[in-house]
Amino acid sequence: xxxxxxxSILAGLTLALSACAPYVTRDNSDKFDGISGIRWxxxxxxxxxxxxxxALIHSPSPLEHVSDRFECGEVDVPQxxxxxxxxxxxxxxxxxxxxxxxxGVVFTNPGGPGLEGRTLPVALEKTGMSELTKTxxxxxxxxxxxxxxxxxxxxxxxxxxxxxxEFPDKESAVSYAHKIRESNRSCIDKDxxxxxxxxxxxxxxxMNFIRAAMRLEKIKYFGISWGTELGIEFRSQFPDRVERxxxxxxxxxxxxxxxxxxxxxxxxxxxxxxxxxxMGFAALGFKPSDFVTxxxxxxxxxxxxxxVNRQWSDYIERSQTYPHAGSLRPPHPVSSSFPGLxxxxxxxxxxxxISLNKSVSSLQLVGHARETVTPVVWAKKAQKLIGGQLFxxxxxxxxxxxxGSFADQAVEYLSTGTYMSK
Numbered sequence: 001x002x003x004x005x006x007x008s009i010l011a012g013l014t015l016a017l018s019a020c021a022p023y024v025t026r027d028n029s030d031k032f033d034g035i036s037g038i039r040w041x042x043x044x045x046x047x048x049x050x051x052x053x054x055a056l057i058h059s060p061s062p063l064e065h066v067s068d069r070f071e072c073g074e075v076d077v078p079q080x081x082x083x084x085x086x087x088x089x090x091x092x093x094x095x096x097x098x099x100x101x102x103x104g105v106v107f108t109n110p111g112g113p114g115l116e117g118r119t120l121p122v123a124l125e126k127t128g129m130s131e132l133t134k135t136x137x138x139x140x141x142x143x144x145x146x147x148x149x150x151x152x153x154x155x156x157x158x159x160x161x162x163x164x165x166e167f168p169d170k171e172s173a174v175s176y177a178h179k180i181r182e183s184n185r186s187c188i189d190k191d192x193x194x195x196x197x198x199x200x201x202x203x204x205x206x207m208n209f210i211r212a213a214m215r216l217e218k219i220k221y222f223g224i225s226w227g228t229e230l231g232i233e234f235r236s237q238f239p240d241r242v243e244r245x246x247x248x249x250x251x252x253x254x255x256x257x258x259x260x261x262x263x264x265x266x267x268x269x270x271x272x273x274x275x276x277x278x279m280g281f282a283a284l285g286f287k288p289s290d291f292v293t294x295x296x297x298x299x300x301x302x303x304x305x306x307x308v309n310r311q312w313s314d315y316i317e318r319s320q321t322y323p324h325a326g327s328l329r330p331p332h333p334v335s336s337s338f339p340g341l342x343x344x345x346x347x348x349x350x351x352x353x354i355s356l357n358k359s360v361s362s363l364q365l366v367g368h369a370r371e372t373v374t375p376v377v378w379a380k381k382a383q384k385l386i387g388g389q390l391f392x393x394x395x396x397x398x399x400x401x402x403x404g405s406f407a408d409q410a411v412e413y414l415s416t417g418t419y420m421s422k
Contacts, residue, residue: 035212038073038093046072046094046118046148066122069097077144077209080197087193091206092148094140096121096133103135104220104243106414107207109143111225111249111399113200113333114294116147124222128407132414136220141210143203143230145293152194154187157292162337170312176338177308181346184299187292188348198296199352204234211241218243220414224399225249225374228365229301229354232386235363236355245388246414248366248401250379253386255353257302257342258314261330265318267375268325271396298333299344303351305334308341315340331373356385363388364413364420370396391420 047063054061063070072094079087095105108120121138124130132138142149160183165172188195207230211219220243223231228247235242252260299305306314318340319326329339336343365388367379376392383390393406401410409420 035209037215038075038210038213040071040073040095042068043070043072043094050119062119062122062126067096069099070122071095071097072118072148074148075206075210075213077206079194081202081205089144089150089206091144091150091210092118092142093210094118094121096125096138096140098137099134101135102137103415105137105139105214105216106132106220106222107139107141107211108221109141109223109227109230111223111227112146112290112294113143113226113229113297114146114290114292116290117141117143118147124402127402128404129402129411131408132411135415139210139214139219141207143293144206145198145296146290151290151293152191154190154292156183156186157295160291165338168315168339173312173315173338173341174308176336177311177341177345180336180341180343184295184344184346185348195296196300196349198293199300200229200233200297200354201237201352203230203297204237207234208238208241217241220244220246222246222410222414223248224401226251226297228374228382229253232356232382233354235359235361235386236357239357239359239361242359242361244362244364244414244417246364246366246401246410247382248410249371249374249399250365250367250382251374252378253354253356253382255301255303255351257305257334257344259304260302260332261314261335262318263375263377264330264332264372265322265325265328267370267372267377268328268330269322271370271372294333295343299347300349300352301354302334302344303353305342305344305347308345311341311345358385358387362417365390366401366410366420367392368397368400369394371398372396373398389419 047066050063051061072092075091075093076088077091078084079089108124109117110120118140120140124138125133145151218241221231221234228250231245231247232253235245252263254260327339329335329337334342334344363386365379365383367376367390369376369392379390393404395404397404401407406420412418413420
């Protein structure tokens with residue numbers, strides 16, 4: 001399967017669903033008291049939704065002949081972990097059980113943020129990492145705000161009009177920034193507590209809750225793009241719960257909006273604009289992620305967004321420094337469709353930067369030498385901040401580890417802990 005079809009599957013399904021340590025077996029001790037186990041079912045409703053989507057485009061559903069090893073379930077988690085007895089959210093989960101004797105459980109996340117995740121185990125079984133499904137159970141999660149999990153729609157964001165500006169000027173920027181600010185605040189006002197708690201930190205806590213509900217002492221993890229941010233947060237909060245972690249296309253951990261955009265523009269200037277939002281289902285009018293959830297998660301992390309004057313000033317400086325890429329929209333969710341303006345303009349909530357704690361648990365970072373969505377410099381910086389081993393693939397393909405010639409090494413790492421090498 002090529003990169004295009006893999007991303008297409010993830011995008012389409014999203015819309016449909018608005019060193020070798022011994023394997024630690026499930027533990028039914030009192031460590032899990034008070035947390036109910038997951039009741040697994042045959043994923044009938046998920047399959048129906050996906051099948052109906054693919055019928056609309058006259059294409060075979062990727063879940064049409066899915067194995068009976070594929071199961072779904074739900075977990076109720078606290079909306080606010082500082083108030084665990086308060087409002088609850090439902091998190092939709094899937095698992096693709098190991099074909100043979102289970103040697104581990106791998107939690108997965110496809111990135112986004114805002115992509116549904118329950119179908120990723122099935123998608124991975126059709127890639128170069130398929131061997132992993134023989135000996136490992138793969139877990140997919142629709143994080144809060146996505147797919148089959150508790151979500152809130154928000155018309156002011158989901159129907160927000162893209163900026164159609166051929167030659168942007170400051171007057172137009174000020175006007176559009178006002179629209180972004182009002183749209184963001186209107187959305188948050190619908191349910192401030194839900195959106196305030198839609199953070200990477202809480203999603204990591206949800207993941208740990210699911211781990212406990214599955215009666216697992218430790219997990220392995222494979223995250224792509226934003227899924228690397230989630231993995232790093234989980235590892236920082238729960239270092240003793242990680243057996244092994246593989247992160248492909250590592251995101252910027254600085255939490256600095258302007259610095260992230262600078263790095264991307266620098267990469268685009270030198271390597272070209274290799275990422276297109278027009279690929280796959282996007283070309284048919286399908287959106288690759290839940291835009292509302294994506295906006296909330298991103299803006300609840302990033303700081304240093306700046307007001308419209310600061311953003312416009314930075315945009316002009318980039319345009320002068322990078323004559324080819326400086327005037328383009330950087331491929332990053334913090335960037336709006338108006339060149340130079342942020343989707344987080346006027347954000348009224350306090351940001352929650354990612355936790356960056358080093359850990360002794362095994363960590364394999366993967367970067368792509370010439371990609372521009374998550375420039376390889378971010379993977380290099382991540383290694384300095386949190387440790388682990390870094391492997392750089394000489395290509396320009398974002399999040400493509402499972403589809404390339406090093407997929408077998410990815411499987412070997414998750415299976416035995418052998419780090420990737422040339």
